[in-house]
Amino acid sequence: MVGGVKIIKGVKILQKYLTRKIVVYLLTFFFAVTIDWAIPRFMPGNPINVLVSRFAALPESIKVMQSYFTQAFGLDRPLLEQYTSFWKALFRGDLGISIYLYPQPVLKVILEALPYTIAVLLPAIFVSFMVGNRLGAFVARKKRLDNTALPIFYTLTASPYFWFGILLAWFFGVVLKWFPIAGAYSYLLRRSFSWTFIKSFLYHWILPFSSLVLVMLGGWAIGMRNMIIYELEANYSRYLESCGASQKLIRKYSYRNAILPQVTGLAIQLGTAVAGTLTTEIVFSYPGIGYILMQGILNQDYFLIQGCFLFIVIGVLLANFIVDLFYLILDPRIRKTYTGEV
Amino acid sequence: MKRLIVLLLIALTIVAFAQTFDRSKTVFVGGGMWSPPSNWSPFTPWNAVTGTIGLVYETLFLYDPLTGKFEPWLAESGSWISDSVFQIKLRNGLTWQDGKPLTIDDVLFTFEIAKKHTGINYSPIWNWLERIVKVDERTLNFVFSDPRYHEWGQNLISIAIIPKHVWEGKTQDEILQSANEKPLGSGSYFVETWDSDRNVFKKNPNWWGIKLLGLDPKPERVVVVRILSNNVAIGMLMKGELDWSNFFLPGIPTLRKAYGVHTWYESAPYMLPANTTGIFLNVNKYPLSIPEFRRAMAFAIDTSKIVDRAFERMVTASNPVGIMPIPGFIKYYPEEVAKQFGFKYDPAMANKILDELGFKDVNKDGFREDPNGRPFKLTIQCPYGWTDWMVSIQSIAEDLRKVGLNVEPIYPDASKYNDDLFAGRFDIILNNYPTGVSSTVWSYFNAVFYPAAAESEYSYSGNFGKYKNPEVTELLDQMNRTPLTNEEGIKKVVAKLSEILLKELPFIPLWYNGAWFQASDAVWKAWPSEKNPYAWPISWGGHWQLGGIKVLFGIKSE
Numbered sequence: 001m002v003g004g005v006k007i008i009k010g011v012k013i014l015q016k017y018l019t020r021k022i023v024v025y026l027l028t029f030f031f032a033v034t035i036d037w038a039i040p041r042f043m044p045g046n047p048i049n050v051l052v053s054r055f056a057a058l059p060e061s062i063k064v065m066q067s068y069f070t071q072a073f074g075l076d077r078p079l080l081e082q083y084t085s086f087w088k089a090l091f092r093g094d095l096g097i098s099i100y101l102y103p104q105p106v107l108k109v110i111l112e113a114l115p116y117t118i119a120v121l122l123p124a125i126f127v128s129f130m131v132g133n134r135l136g137a138f139v140a141r142k143k144r145l146d147n148t149a150l151p152i153f154y155t156l157t158a159s160p161y162f163w164f165g166i167l168l169a170w171f172f173g174v175v176l177k178w179f180p181i182a183g184a185y186s187y188l189l190r191r192s193f194s195w196t197f198i199k200s201f202l203y204h205w206i207l208p209f210s211s212l213v214l215v216m217l218g219g220w221a222i223g224m225r226n227m228i229i230y231e232l233e234a235n236y237s238r239y240l241e242s243c244g245a246s247q248k249l250i251r252k253y254s255y256r257n258a259i260l261p262q263v264t265g266l267a268i269q270l271g272t273a274v275a276g277t278l279t280t281e282i283v284f285s286y287p288g289i290g291y292i293l294m295q296g297i298l299n300q301d302y303f304l305i306q307g308c309f310l311f312i313v314i315g316v317l318l319a320n321f322i323v324d325l326f327y328l329i330l331d332p333r334i335r336k337t338y339t340g341e342v
Numbered sequence: 343m344k345r346l347i348v349l350l351l352i353a354l355t356i357v358a359f360a361q362t363f364d365r366s367k368t369v370f371v372g373g374g375m376w377s378p379p380s381n382w383s384p385f386t387p388w389n390a391v392t393g394t395i396g397l398v399y400e401t402l403f404l405y406d407p408l409t410g411k412f413e414p415w416l417a418e419s420g421s422w423i424s425d426s427v428f429q430i431k432l433r434n435g436l437t438w439q440d441g442k443p444l445t446i447d448d449v450l451f452t453f454e455i456a457k458k459h460t461g462i463n464y465s466p467i468w469n470w471l472e473r474i475v476k477v478d479e480r481t482l483n484f485v486f487s488d489p490r491y492h493e494w495g496q497n498l499i500s501i502a503i504i505p506k507h508v509w510e511g512k513t514q515d516e517i518l519q520s521a522n523e524k525p526l527g528s529g530s531y532f533v534e535t536w537d538s539d540r541n542v543f544k545k546n547p548n549w550w551g552i553k554l555l556g557l558d559p560k561p562e563r564v565v566v567v568r569i570l571s572n573n574v575a576i577g578m579l580m581k582g583e584l585d586w587s588n589f590f591l592p593g594i595p596t597l598r599k600a601y602g603v604h605t606w607y608e609s610a611p612y613m614l615p616a617n618t619t620g621i622f623l624n625v626n627k628y629p630l631s632i633p634e635f636r637r638a639m640a641f642a643i644d645t646s647k648i649v650d651r652a653f654e655r656m657v658t659a660s661n662p663v664g665i666m667p668i669p670g671f672i673k674y675y676p677e678e679v680a681k682q683f684g685f686k687y688d689p690a691m692a693n694k695i696l697d698e699l700g701f702k703d704v705n706k707d708g709f710r711e712d713p714n715g716r717p718f719k720l721t722i723q724c725p726y727g728w729t730d731w732m733v734s735i736q737s738i739a740e741d742l743r744k745v746g747l748n749v750e751p752i753y754p755d756a757s758k759y760n761d762d763l764f765a766g767r768f769d770i771i772l773n774n775y776p777t778g779v780s781s782t783v784w785s786y787f788n789a790v791f792y793p794a795a796a797e798s799e800y801s802y803s804g805n806f807g808k809y810k811n812p813e814v815t816e817l818l819d820q821m822n823r824t825p826l827t828n829e830e831g832i833k834k835v836v837a838k839l840s841e842i843l844l845k846e847l848p849f850i851p852l853w854y855n856g857a858w859f860q861a862s863d864a865v866w867k868a869w870p871s872e873k874n875p876y877a878w879p880i881s882w883g884g885h886w887q888l889g890g891i892k893v894l895f896g897i898k899s900e
Binding site for chain 1: 360361362363364365368370376377378380381383386388389460461462463464465466467469493496497515518519520521534535537538539540542565567568569570571573574577578580581583755756757758760761764788792794800802803804
């Protein structure tokens, strides 16, 4: 009976906790999006200029284009009006029209490119997280293994990814000819739901995917190794040890504690990684959102930049929210604080 | 378990058979598409997928920079029947890709639509075109109030003829804001499919040219691939996965020798010229405002060093006027004027001019001060990341410092660079946007001197340093209104303009940036070259009409 009351009380506190979190997230969202709207507009230059610079035509034609597109994009209106119409459009799910990829809607551009990014990135992050943490935990405090593995991890994280990617592409793609070096699938295919296509897609996916796994692996492994060493030094480990607990058990407990900061790291990476495949895309000529965002910035495509960052903002906030929830499960201290058991 | 098997079986049956394109009938083209395909509209050629005009839509004429001649395309013939009337005869038997006939009404419509909708990029021709008269079912007379022969020539090779039955009744916004994802043209290829990293053109088996011209596009499919880095392009060329490349690639001698990569010339410069690259000088900024000062700079710059260092001899140094060595341009080259007023690399001469102007190093800091003893500093800029250009402006700054001018290279982002360029906010700027290959050398002089630039806030069409000279305006107008057949007349104007250019130098021409072209013989052979010069081998937007399309008629696969 007492337990039941406790749980109800706990749920109420949990509700309060979540409401507060959500309010904070909404506020963050509002400010982030406002900044997202403002920053591209403070960049020096004018997107229409960039656009017409790509068009070698007779001078008279260029003048016509300049004035038409300035009006069409509403860039001649007062800033406040541009800002309010931006929010209005946003609530309709309209992110505007891309200038760089005129006249495609920004939402469509992002939704076209995002699946490729996610297909490479999410598996790479999770695989590197899993494997890296396990490896790091495994080698910690094992002298010989540690001495050989650590330099490798450091080399992997520290090697410039651009260089590393080119090396991989060159060795496996051009020298050994095991893998293709460009495209998301064979240039001789069209997108279809077929085995040929799926095989071709995976075949083109392996190199970008594994290059990302390799570079990300080192960071997780090093982090985990250091955390485990720290945890093994902690009082509770010492106590367990003096009680005669097995090494395996002690390591199990240390791992549970050590994983917490890693999960926070994962959340941050998940959110921002949407745009983090830029180098992969360039090195392997792989489609994705990173290159589009970079071009958006270089071309001062206000709408495309806004759209991409909107997705990143949402990504970061969502990932953090999920981690907040995840912590409740993962870390009994938090859970018990909120259910009032402690 | 059973359920799983059932699901798998269903999945298996849904999975269709994929069609794989026949490699021996597919040509992979790269270097002309840098962004994901976003539109196929003939009205927004600035970011339509390359080939939209040329492969899908066609123009009345082609222009071949290799011969310097217009070639009738949709038109059977065209000529000035009087000073102010241009008559075209349309070919008989033209068809749209949907089988409907392409008639004189479509041509008429293409021009009339720009009269109605002033947002269309070629609508300003109606300021000097009075009316179009339909003479008969195959003949149109363009009656001009102010015949601008040279501009008209450019329009003939860049305006895409569009089908009336598709575009009729659309509003201006519908026309200009459409991605036109299913373009319907008259050309030899249509758009079959696309994805973020490619665009697939498929051969139009009923193309009118097969019968009327006896030309047969060899590739069944033209796949324009989006490649984001030179490394990938080189790797693909070496593996034979990229047939036709229009990238700026370093290391051409090695690529040729070790991998048999094909280029236009067998030895340096390997590439045809595509535009005149040089520096625009801000003529409103002291001391760049002194013509003699600008001339001294021209003498101080060693272009051969740039050709060697930045381009590994893939480009050639420009003549002092900057007129490209292509037949349509170079025939107007004013030898005498160039000899008399031209410049060449001669630092002693530069020093002499600067000394005479009174620019001396008074405070002994290694740099000259102005005649009043005040030190000054100039910057020269190009976009960050354009490595060949970055090396070039370093070299230029170095040369200028050698004659005592304090010049520093700076590398803003491309967008900042563009904005500075268009607004004239720079001291010295390296550029080549408006000075490309065209059907008339007028376009080069108009780019160098573009008169409207001096008055307007932004200029997109040249004369970025805002040089002002009413005489030049008059000469440009005069040239524009001199018929292309009157070569002597054009030559005289060119000589006068060249003289002004060499004396005033608001733009110092330095080298001809290349028409980068490398090809692989792995699948397709018989690529155009110096020895077999059947086509201008460039697949960039706007260049299909200059010969890119003809490459597809000439290559062969086994």
